[in-house]
Amino acid sequence: MFEVLPQLPADPILGLSAAFKADPNPLKIDLGVGVYKDENGQTPIVTAIAKAQKILLETETSKTYIPAQGVQGYIDGLTELLLGKANPAVLENRVAAVQAPGGCGALRILSELIKRCNAETTVWVSDPTWANHIPLIGNAGLKIETYPYFDKDQASIRFDAMVESLENVKSGDVVLLHGCCHNPTGADLTKEQWQVVLKLAQKTGFIPFIDVAYLGFGDSLEDDAYGTRLLVNNLPEVIIAASCSKNFGLYRERVGLALMVTQNSTTRNAIQTQIQSIARAIYSMPPSYGGALVDIVLNNAELRAEWISEVDMMRNRMQDLRALLVSKLKEYGAKRDFDFVNRQKGMFSYLCITPEQVRAMRDKHSVYFVESSRVNIAGISLKNVDSLAKSLVSVL
C-alpha cells in the first residue's frame, strides 16, 4: 500500500539544517532554523533551567502519569506570564488550558477545537506567516485565508490593507495574530495598532487566535504581552497558543500551552473537557519534563530572577547583532538602506531580498536562510558578520 505515496521535498525551515550540515565549506553560516545561539554558535542550556533540572532530579519521586491537563504549576505560571497577575479571566474561572507538546502541539489542539465548534470556520493568517502555520491549521481541516501584513518593498507593515481586509472577516471566523516578534518578518504591531485590531474584533465579531512563541525577545516580558492582554481583557473569547521553546531554551523538550479564554465558567469547564479529549485522542497526555522545569523556574524567586535576566541578555544580544549587521552593510557599501532591520523585533529579520538572491547566498557563499529572506539574527556573530555583510552586498 505504501507505494502510492511520493517522496516529499524537505521542510522549508527544518530542511535547511540538513543542507547546512552537508556543506563542507568551513566558513558556512547558518541563519536558518529559529534557535538562539551564542557567540560560538552554540545553543546552551539556559542556566536557570540547568539548575531546575538538578532540583527535579533530586525531588522527583515517581514517573507515574501526570494529570491529563499537564503540570498545574506550569499551566498557572505560564498563564500568569501571558495574562498578567490576577487577570479577571483567571479569577472568574474563564480560562481553560492544557500543557501541549510545544507551541505546535498547542496550535494543533486549538485548531481541532475550532473545528469541533464549527467545521466551516475560516482561519485568517497574515501574509506572510510562519510556514508551519498552514499545515498545522489546514491539516486539522480548517479553511485558511490570508490578510495582507507586510510590504517587502517598503519593509514595513501594510496596516491599512490589513485593517481593510479584517473589516470583511465574518463573525465567528478566527484571525491568527502573532503576539510579538512576528515570524517571519520581525515586524510587530504598535500599541496603537493593537487597539485598532481590538476595535475590529469588537466590530466584526472575529475571534483572535494569538500565537506567542517569543515572549521576552521583543522589548520585555511585560511589553511583549501587551497585545495579548489587551484582547483578553476586552473580548469575550480569545484563543492562545504559547511556546517555551525559545525563551526557556527548551526546544527539544516540546513545552507549549493551549489556552482558551471563554465567556463564563460553564463554557470554560466544557472547553476544558474538550481540549483534554482532543489531546487524549492524538497523544493522550503531554510529556511532563519540560513543564516541570518551567514550573520550578517560575515558582522559585531566585531562579525566576535569573531566568528573566537571561531572557534580557538574549534579547539585548540580538538587538546588538541587528545594529552590527546594519552598520557592516553600510561599511561594505550596500546601496540600500537596511535600517529597517533595527526596527524589527525578536529572533528574525526579513531582509526583503529576492528568492534568487537568497539562493545565491547559499550557493555562492554558503549562507543558509529561509527563501522568504528570513534570517535568524542569533546566528550572526562577531566572527561571521564581516563575511556575511560582504556576501550580502555582493548578491544585492
Ligand code: LMR
Ligand atoms: C522557526 O521558525 O525556525 C522555528 O520555530 C523552528 C520551526 O519549527 O520551524
